[in-house]
Amino acid sequence: MKKLLPLLLLFSIAFTKHANAQFETVKDSVVQLYGIVMTADSLVGIPAVSITIKGSHRGTITNNQGVFSIVVLKGDVVEFTHVSYKPKTIIIPRNLEGNQQSIVQLMVEDTTYLPVTIIRPRPTPQQFERDFVKTKVPDDQIEIARQNNDVAKRRILMNSIPGDGSEASSLQFRNIATKATYTGQIPPMNIFNPAAWSEFIQAWKRGDFKNKH
Known part of the structure; x- marks a missing residue:
């Protein structure tokens, strides 16, 4: 146990130094970016300009005077977009000294072409x-x-639409009843049934047997 204490102490010191070094690195890479977005021709502040950092979900918009402030990292790509102006992109230098950067971003109006409209009398x-x-x-x-x-x-719908549960059940019960009625004997042949021949002739006249394809 006494031999492990110096090793644990050395490990703790080394881990602390490594964590402090990483913290200092991250702290040094953070930059407070602030400034104003203005029109390139009249130098008027542009409100509601979207300022986003590519590759992340961080962003902000300018206020009514075009002023903004956002936290970025060195090396980030910052994009300025507005519905009426051409987008602009800047890159935060990796060798930037200090943790603050102020800019004046100028934007040029973007011309929107609408489709041709023909007015007729x-x-x-x-x-x-x-x-x-x-x-x-x-x-x-x-x-x-x-x-x-x-x-x-209705005839087409009857041939194309399947029966519902009630109709299927009734058909099945009728088939069972027919089999039970003629159990042990030969079922009657409809070829000798005058009613069946009459129904067949009527169906033939209606065109039920015509090829529908």
Whole structure:
């Protein structure tokens, strides 16, 4: 135990020196950046300029007079952006002496080009009448419901829409009942059933067996 105490003491001293050295390094790299952002032509402070540090989530904006202040690190890339001005970028020098830096950042107005707008004269009464008559009015809910109730449309929907749970259960029960009724005997053949032939002829006339592809 007595032999370990000097080793622990040396380790503690070395760790403390290393931590102090790292702290001094970090402390030396911190810079208080402050200044004003102004227009390049009239030297007027620009409010609401976004000042962000690339690669981080830190940033600030200028006040009503264009003044700002932000903490950065040496070597950081600082970007100035505004909706009406061209963006500007500066780099904090790594060999900067001291921990404060003041700047006057000038920004140039950015021209925004809008898409071309074609202004046409008002249509004549004849043109308005022609376009009004030929304009297709989209179907409302009542018209859509009326079309869905059409015989041909209902037949298509019946063939394409699967049955719900109640219909599937009823079909299954009917199949079970049919099998139970003709247990031990041969089920009747519909080829000899006049009602089945009548239904087949009606379906043939309706076109139920036509190729739909």
